[in-house]
Amino acid sequence: MSTERTAWLTIAMQRRRFLRLTSLGAGLIGAGLLGACARPPATPTTAAPTAAPAPGQTPAPAASPTPVTAATGGTFVIARLTDTITLDPSRQYELTSPIVMGACYERLVTIQPPDIRTVQPHLAEKFDITQDVTTYTFTLREGVRFASGNQLTSADVVFSFNRLRELKDNPSWLADIIQAMETPDARTVRIRLTEPNAAFLAMLVSPNFSILDSTVVKQQGGTDQPGADKTDKATEWLNQNSAGSGPFVLKGWVKEQEIVMERNPNYWGQPAALERVIIRHIPDPTTQRQLLESGDVDAAHNLDGDLIAELEQAGTAQIVRGDTLDTEYFAMHTSPEIGKELADKRVRQAIAYAIDYDGIIQQILRGAAVRPPSVIPSGLLGVTEAEDARYQTNLERARQLLGEAGLANGFDLTLTFSSGGTEVGGVSSEVLASKIADDLRKVGIRVTLDPRAPDVRLADYRAGKLQCTISGWTPDFLDPHGWAIPFGVPGEAAAKRVAYNNPQVADLFQRAARTADPQERARLYAEGQRLLNEDAPFLCLYQPKAQIAVGKNVQGYVFDPVIGVDLSKVRKS
Incomplete structure (x- = not known):
């Protein structure tokens, strides 16, 4: 084993010991994200979906909840680092609060993991999308009542979405695309967008699009009118109720102590176990x-890879795994002024071939990750179609490209990382940066680490x-649109950070957002990813898996991104 490899492995071992004393275990990342998923087929199916709901098509409603067969009742205790700032659905934007949103609120549409590509009706019994993907019409289920006993109507949907926008809080931008809403009757909502957007249905899976009981919220001082950011008074009440x-109701929250929920006695569907x-x-x-292990809690959310492995070996818990849609990537500036040698795409490609991706996943993440071909995560539309664009470690090819770029003797590179930081999946920033530096030195690139x-x-x-850095990306909604635009369009969030500008990539990704046909969308996204990878301003390093430990008597626990x-659906036997 080389001295260099020993150095970064030593850092990794030290960091793992540190993680046991902190809240930065891998289980935290990805548990409860703020979003939805990629465009799906219209009708729920057990087969792997390949198509989205066609415009004008009415999908089948989600199946009725499965009857509980195990013993019901009891208290379920989750142990985790809680980062909760608010439990107001229209304001929350953290990692713990979506668990509460999913228990106490519902949305027009939903997903049923592990299938994360099929958007299914939920509070809506059906939806219709126009061919130009500018108008979405939802028909609400009959017989749905809020915990208060008030009946769900289209007015509640309009109130909830307007309030989300008018509060002008962290997630409010999600509703900015809504131009107008109409309610022809109490069960119909018609939403017109400011521009064509085939990702909007997936966006509605976000917990921020939860439907609130407008009567109750108004009674507590809530409003959906312009100026709500200054006049709405409901948040304090919604933090405790x-x-x-x-299927559950919120009974109380004490910051950095506990959140308590109880079964909703008035739930319109199958009662929670x-x-x-x-x-x-x-x-x-x-x-x-x-x-x-003592039975005082039923689920542990923030265990690092070592603790997970120890539990598995001891056989004292079940380990629930699931795919997050977080990604960790390596970013390279493309301008001569900042990127210097990186302005030559052959140099960026050489780096892409030099990185030991398998080593990162197997040695640092203990195998608890996958690697998609580009910065768009595996599991989303158009990613499988781009598998041929994936970089594989090839040191000979890396050296060849450096030689073609006139850098056969290597060059100096500054890799900036977060000092004491943690990347997605609970990985130490220092460990990951050190590993990449060791990999690049093997092809003659002299790396200076810059914490x-x-x-x-x-x-x-x-x-x-x-010049270059490592960074993570966590989604606001789970459609490829949420990565394609920020990374592929000039001036958008990630692209502008590295001065990336390829009009062809931007055109492909923007056309995909306006395209209704899912197969054509997938083709456009795949072609855009191929060109993006050829330019290599961003390299996906890994996509971590969630790992959650639950008691041996727990049933029905499935990770939901x-x-x-x-x-x-959770119960205890």
């Missing part, structure tokens, strides 16, 4: 493990000042 139609759910703030992963405070690194990256877990 819920106003939804979900559990009587009560408590999310306890337990930041220490080792303590989480001990409480799980900066996490907020400084992020600010400098956003300002386009870094949108809400963390559907608690209505």
